[in-house]
Amino acid sequence: MYVKSNSQVIVLTARFISDAAGGIVDHKTAARYPFLREAAELLKSEGVTLEGLISDRAYERARTLGKDRVLEAVEFAKVVERPIATETDAVNELLSYPVARMLVSCLGDEKFVHRYAIAEAKLANARLSREIERAKERSAKRGRMPPSGNDGVDFVMKVADELGLEISSVDDFLAVDFTDFLRFSSAIKSRSWKLVNQDVRNGKILINEGRLIRLVEQMISDRIISELPLPVNDTIIQALADDVEEIRQQLEVKRAERPERDFGRVSIVRFPPCMKKLLEMIRAGENVPHTGRFAIVAFLHTLGMDSDTILSTFSASADFDESKSRYQIQHITGEISGTEYTPPECSTMKSYGICYDPDSLCNKEWMGHPLKYYRLKGRRPRKRGDDVKEESSRSSARAGRL
């Protein structure tokens, strides 16, 4: 058995892919960035088949590592970085990636595909960041000033290019097209990533190395999400059944740990200032823009208030038109349209000019959604002794009931 295993490894390591076509991939690089197409081609050219990978004793180690990748995504939302010291390490690490993808595909859980993709992308981020660090150290050792384009940055640019991001240089800075920037940063909610806070020059956005890597990270997770789940046949499902079951259980344990998503009783003291204001305006019969009415209805609906209660909340307003309001409310709550709307995020509220009187919690860098505000506002600092926490949350709910 071991003979066979070794021979496989030898075959794999003996043949280095020729770099003639300007490719960026040797075994170690492929192992670090297995999502690159060139890494997949490398595997293909080595003659590794999926069937072999799931059953051959030679790939025992790769299978274990593959399962670890997935379990780490479950546990830490990040794939843990393993040192790749030898060629054997590299090969096993590289092979563990397709194994992990098969496991995720067998699991067939859409939400988990996202979590896994992000976990892989974070690992890639860590590795890419180190490429740049190392390149800087190398040039420092050589006693030279780091050149403007260090070879670490060049490497990151090649990866970005392979993923389909065009990078240009504007006034000696790295730059990307603003539409690409928007596309690959739309999941990043921080204010410092907003287009309005970028150095925009003639359609290009100036970025630094860190931002480039962050964009690449997003592209990687986008690519993985678009690729998974892969079609899996019965042979694969059977061969991986035990591992998949183990992962499924871990995932259930992890999900059970997460805080309750139910909002409990609607408590107005926990409302963010925007929603308080909108509610006040509606009750006072003031003219509330359509976007504002939409936001408050969707907000109340998401907190679990039914249409009739929402309607009666609004009926205080002077120009209240019951049938029109009922129609609008039922449209937003999905009773008519079939689409249940959730309230807009903070940035949208701001664009619409209905982000009123933001307070210190609103102004936190990470605050991005009125529901997040509501969720956090209700939470008491964690204390030992659950009964204390129970009591305080119950009394606050009572005090502010609508």
Add this chain to the structure above:
Amino acid sequence: MASDASRIFVTKQFALHYRDAPLTMPDRFGKREFGFMFFDRRFMMRHMAFPSRAALKKYLVENVPAHVYYSTAYYEKPDAAKMKDKNWLAADLLFDLDADHVRGAEDLPYEQMLERVKGEVKRLLDEFLLGDLGFEQTDLNIVFSGGRGYHVHVRSPKALRLSSHERREIVDYVTGTDLDLDWVFPVTPFEQRRFRDRAGLEYKRTMPKSEDGGWRGRIRSGIEDLLVELESLSEEDAKARIADVLKESKRDIGEKTIDGLYADLFAKRRGRSGADRMREDDTYEVFSEKRHSEAFLSLVNLRVCGDVKGETDEPVTSDVRRLIRLPSSLHGKTGFEVVPLTRDELDSFDPFVDAIPRAFEETSVDVRCNSSISLGLRDQRFELEEGVNQVPAYAAVHLICRNLASIDNSHTKYLSA
């Protein structure tokens, strides 16, 4: 519309336009949804598609709608009755500048309102779309809406597939929403005083440079304009101007602070004022006290940002399934043509001359005006009294559509002709 006679009259004139005028068709029009409103019906007829220009023209001539819309989006099945069955493919990026959304325009008389909105359109085009965002002239379709403003359609391939969220980011960019002044004037901590082992940390702000892009560059040039403006005023007037702007500030900024701020900016030391050093040395550190510097920041925020903010109707831009007026169609509430324009044509465009359809007739018509009106249309000035007036047909259409007049029922010879 006030009366049947008025409606019939306007419909006839509209029909002349749709018969004679060449239609501007949006690209990929076969994939677009069309919608119509009529003078005699309250609902909108929508979810329609037209395979050819001729088919659309035939429909317009036969049905003479009051308003014609098409979707900025294109769909696999544009005529499917349910949105989700249409299968969205992409959408033009659209900006709608309407008097309702331009500060200070809504209360102006109609002519001035349109002029004010036009100024904002030019800024949107020159500073933002052609400027910062680097679109080409050929990517842009500028259109007079026929009503209270202008539309700008961006048809660059890279804009077509932007999501709603991404479009909203562009709106926020244009309007300066959520601009972070700590990014514009980056803060760097430095150690100022030492007392025994304790160091007091102070913060320094860096002035944006004129070559910086985006809002940094924009604020830098705004500051330059502000300084020039204040320098041109007497000390007393300048302080009054500063106080006037700062009134809007949330913080209470007193007279003493304004005096100090003014001295820091304009009192000369060794021949140079703080304003000079700001401009020449790219520095923000010209203030003797922190409250002066903070007050200046408020001034910049209110005055510079407030002045150069782009204006656009936010929900329109981020809605990727919106219906918008078809260029070269007519607006039923003004009788104006929805006129497509190039950037150069925009400068000299006068809706009261250029948006009156050629097909509308010169024949005299008696109209009854609800009140006295003064307005210029084509190359003629009209001073109309309350009651019956004789005006050319093209003017009658405009007055009737705007509900300022109706066809005088005692003279129906035109209608029977």
